[in-house]
Amino acid sequence: GGCQWIANVTRAVQNLKAKQTLHIPSWVVQECLTDRNGIKLRSKVNNRVYHCIITNPGRGEFERYIMGIGWCDFLNDHKPKVGERLQFAVRTSRLMVVDIIRRKRRSD
Numbered sequence: 001g002g003c004q005w006i007a008n009v010t011r012a013v014q015n016l017k018a019k020q021t022l023h024i025p026s027w028v029v030q031e032c033l034t035d036r037n038g039i040k041l042r043s044k045v046n047n048r049v050y051h052c053i054i055t056n057p058g059r060g061e062f063e064r065y066i067m068g069i070g071w072c073d074f075l076n077d078h079k080p081k082v083g084e085r086l087q088f089a090v091r092t093s094r095l096m097v098v099d100i101i102r103r104k105r106r107s108d
Contacts, residue, residue, distance in 0.1 A: 003032035003090040006101070009080040016079070020072050022086075024054070026062035032090040033064065041066070041074060042091075044099035050074045074098070 005025050012018060024033065033039070033054065041050040053068035078100055080086060085101040 003028040003088075005088055007086045007088065009082055009084045009086060011082055013075065013080060013086075014082050016072075016075055019067075020075055021055075021065040021067040022071065024064045024066060026060070026064075028088075028090065029062040029064045033093060036093055039066070040095045041070060042095060042097045043074060043078065044097055045078055048077065 005028055007013075007022060013020065013022065037054050037056075039052055039054055041052050042048070043050070050070035050073055051068075052066050052070040052074075055065050055067055057063055057065065080100055081103070083103050087099045087101055089097045089099075091097055
């Protein structure tokens with residue numbers, strides 16, 4: 001149930017010095033996040049809740065990005081690396097849960 005999607009960690013996301021934004025798929029905005037300009041992000045890794053802004057850059061009706069202090073705090077706490085993935089699940093219109101799928105370490 002609910003909207004779930006996976007975002008690949010890019011170099012831009014890994015670079016903690018840059019201004020951080022993350023694109024939300026338009027179908028998620030359409031189905032689960034109508035008219036929201038902020039959301040709580042709960043990390044499955046440390047259970048902390050981050051208050052993030054959802055911004056509309058004005059390029060399209062359902063174009064949205066997660067950004068703000070909360071998103072930066074999330075990235076600073078977890079430091080995701082290129083090749084890892086962020087798994088998002090919208091629980092309510094005000095809460096999203098995010099997990100980090102770390103790269104599998106080869107045992108050989």
